[in-house]
Amino acid sequence: xxxxxxxxxxxxxxxxxxxxxxxxxxxxxxxxxxxxxxxxxxxxxxxxxxxxxxxxxxxxxxxxxxxxxxxxxxxxxxxxxxxxxxxxxxxxxxxxxxxxxxxxxxxxxxxxxxxxxxxxxxxxxxxxxxxxxxxxxxxxxxxxxxxxxxxxxxxxxxxxxxxxxxxxxxxxxxxxxxxxxxxxxxxxxxxxxxxxxxxxxxxxxxxxxxxxxxxxxxxxxxxxxxxxxxxxxxxxxxxxxxxxxxxxxxxxxxxxxxxxxxxxxxxxxxxxxxxxxxxxxxxxxxxxxxxxxxxxxxxxxxxxxxxxxxxxxxxxxxxxxx
Numbered sequence: 001x002x003x004x005x006x007x008x009x010x011x012x013x014x015x016x017x018x019x020x021x022x023x024x025x026x027x028x029x030x031x032x033x034x035x036x037x038x039x040x041x042x043x044x045x046x047x048x049x050x051x052x053x054x055x056x057x058x059x060x061x062x063x064x065x066x067x068x069x070x071x072x073x074x075x076x077x078x079x080x081x082x083x084x085x086x087x088x089x090x091x092x093x094x095x096x097x098x099x100x101x102x103x104x105x106x107x108x109x110x111x112x113x114x115x116x117x118x119x120x121x122x123x124x125x126x127x128x129x130x131x132x133x134x135x136x137x138x139x140x141x142x143x144x145x146x147x148x149x150x151x152x153x154x155x156x157x158x159x160x161x162x163x164x165x166x167x168x169x170x171x172x173x174x175x176x177x178x179x180x181x182x183x184x185x186x187x188x189x190x191x192x193x194x195x196x197x198x199x200x201x202x203x204x205x206x207x208x209x210x211x212x213x214x215x216x217x218x219x220x221x222x223x224x225x226x227x228x229x230x231x232x233x234x235x236x237x238x239x240x241x242x243x244x245x246x247x248x249x250x251x252x253x254x255x256x257x258x259x260x261x262x263x264x265x266x267x268x269x270x271x272x273x274x275x276x277x278x279x280x281x282x283x284x285x286x287x288x289x290x291x292x293x294x295x296x297x298x299x300x301x302x303x304x305x306x307x308x309x310x311x312x313x314x315x316x317x318x319x320x321x322x
Contacts, residue, residue: 037061037200042211047224050214060212064185064226064247065200069256071182073280073287077148078156080288081109083119083316084148090127090138091307099125099137105149113155139303144310184245184261185228196241196265199228207234215248217258218279223248241265255287256280263296271305272298281314289314 041057051057083106090099103121107114129135134151136142176188185199198204208228215225229244241263248258257280264273274296281290291314297307 037205037210040205040210042209042213044211044213047212047214050224057212060224060226061200063249063254067256068182069280069287070259070278073289074182076286076288077314078114079109079112079158080107080283081316081318082107082288082314084312084314086144086148086310086312088127088138088141088144088310089308090125093305093307095307097125099123099127101127101141107150111155112158113153114150115153116150138306138308140306140308140310144312148312184242184259184263196239199240199242199245204240207231207240214251217248217250221248221257222251223257224251224254225249238265238267255282257282257287269301270299272296272300274298283317284319288317 041061043051043057047055083104085102085104088099088101089097092098101121101123104119106117106119108117123131126137127141129137134145136145184197186197187195188197196204199208207230209231211227213225213227215223217223225246225248227244227246228242230240230242234240243262243264244260246260247256249255250257258278260277262273262275265271266273274294277291277293279290279292280287289312292310292312294311295309297305299305
C-alpha cells in the first residue's frame with residue numbers, strides 16, 4: 001500500500017514538472033518571438049537615445065500588437081453627437097467616373113441611443129439602385145452605411161468589443177473588415193489569405209523590414225512611428241497582403257493617433273489593392289475618428305469588382321448630457 005502511494009506521488013510530481021517545463025518553454029518561445037522581431041527593427045537616432053533613457057523596444061512591439069485604441073475610438077463614436085461629411089466616387093475599369101455621392105449627416109445621441117439625420121445629400125450616376133430606400137449599387141457604400149448610419153433609433157452597449165460575426169455572408173465580411181481596420185497585422189479569417197496578414201509571426205516576418213522612428217503627425221504631435229514595409233525583393237511576388245503598415249503613437253501618452261496602410265493581393269478568387277489613412281482626435285480624455293481616407297479596388301467572390309475612393313470627415317463633437 002505504501003509503495004502504491006509513493007508511486008502515485010512520484011507520478012504526480014513528474015507530471016507537475018512536465019507541465020511546468022512545457023509552460024516555461026511556451027513562455028520562452030513567446031519571448032524569443034518578440035526578441036526576434038525586436039532584433040530586426042531599425043531604430044533611428046532619436047529612438048536609440050530614447051532607449052537609453054528607458055524606452056523599451058520589446059514593450060513597444062507588444063503595445064503595437066495589442067493596442068485597441070482604434071477599436072475604442074470607433075466604438076466611442078456611437079455615444080457622442082457629431083456631424084460628418086461623406087464623399088464617394090466610383091470608377092469603371094478605365095478609371096472613368098461612374099458615380100458620385102456627397103452628404104452631410106448629423107448624429108444625435110441620447111441615453112446611449114443614436115439617430116442619424118441627413119442634412120444634405122447629392123448623388124450622380126449609378127450610386128443607388130433605389131434612392132428612397134437607400135439600396136446601393138456598391139458593396140463598399142453598403143458596408144459604410146451599416147457601420148456609420150442609423151435608419152431608426154439604435155441603442156448600443158457602452159462596453160467596447162469586437163463582436164462575433166453574424167450568420168450572413170455580409171455580416172462575416174463586415175466582421176473581417178473590422179479586424180483588418182482595428183487590428184492590422186493580426187490574423188483575419190479570410191480563405192486562402194488569412195495567415196498572410198499575420199506579419200509578426202513566422203513565416204511572414206522574413207518578408208518585412210521593421211523600423212521605429214521619431215516623427216510628427218499633422219505637424220501637431222511628436223510621435224513614435226512604427227512601420228512595417230515589404231522588402232523590395234518580395235514586392236511583386238504575392239507573398240504578403242499588408243504592403244505597408246504605419247502607426248503613429250503620441251510620445252506623451254503612447255496613444256495611437258494615426259494609421260496608414262496598404263492591403264494588396266491578387267491570386268485565385270481575391271484581387272484587391274486598398275490604401276487607407278485614418279486619423280484620431282482627443283476630446284476630454286477619449287479618442288474619436290477625425291477622418292478616414294480610402295482609395296483602391298477589390299474583386300471578391302459573389303460581388304462585382306469595385307474601384308473607388310472616399311473621404312469621411314468627423315466634426316462638431318458634442319457629448320450627451322448626463
